[in-house]
Amino acid sequence: MSAMVEQDKSKNPGGEDEMEVLTFNLHGEVFALEATKVQEILDVLPETRVPGAKRFVDSVINFRGRVIPLADLRLAFGMEATETTIDSRIVVIEIDLRGETTLIGLRTDKVNEVTTLAMTASEPPPSVGMRWRPDFIQGLFKRGGEFIILPNLQAIFAENDAPAAGASRSIN
Template sequence: MSETHPPAMLDVLTLGIGGETFAIEAGMVREILDLVPVTDVPGARDFVRGVVNVRGRIVPLADLRWQFGMKQTAPTADTRIIVLELELDGEATPVGILADRVHEVTQLATASLESAPRVGMRWRPEFIRGVGMRGDDLIILPDLARILN
């Protein structure tokens, strides 16, 4: 008799950006903030909106729309800043990303994740760790370390 193991599950925070549903590993999320004042940083890369002050720490704020070729839109009452802790250049680094809306914390079966399609998609496949389905919704798991480096 063989043992059956439940599929490996990944806890994720789902959020909406530019009409798409993205999933961020829940363990990377440090906090979710309402939109706060953003300070411009002269000479910053296009996708860096500026920096925000989070409990006395200066945190760069990235807008994934730039990296995914999405139309830029004005923030709304639902816009949130997701503060993440990423491993960048060998050290834990706080980074904020903008989200149009935060959906929920849920689980994705890792076995259900597939590589990003290389044809017909508007985003750059090298920025995608995987895509999966949840019901009828396509969920995109971005490679944040690659996007932000």
């Protein structure tokens, strides 16, 4: 089962003080991705391990006839890798890496919802007591009694030697 994330990249429904995001879980924490970066949400697909690759991006998947890297943000944040469950999903995102637009699959434990976060609810990560690298966090959002973590994908992929931009190729 796959679900297309419908979006109009030219409009921000809530204005500049709000951001539309897709929320998902990793190891009991709630994370978010800007909805404009999300291309598709997929059930877990067969993956091919890449010999000699770093654990963070150690396999590839076939996404609509293209080979794209599959990354595990849990490893970037120092969490344990976990087995897939019935709720596990792959979120395919499109980001700019090394000056080129690149498709990357991200493993998630569970996809929650598309929602809007108020930018005024965002705070920088605290400089003391964080178990994660502050440069890997673009912002922390307070919503109700929980925190939602917006990862800094550019910093994470730069640090973890993401595959070269344009690494996706067609499968014949």
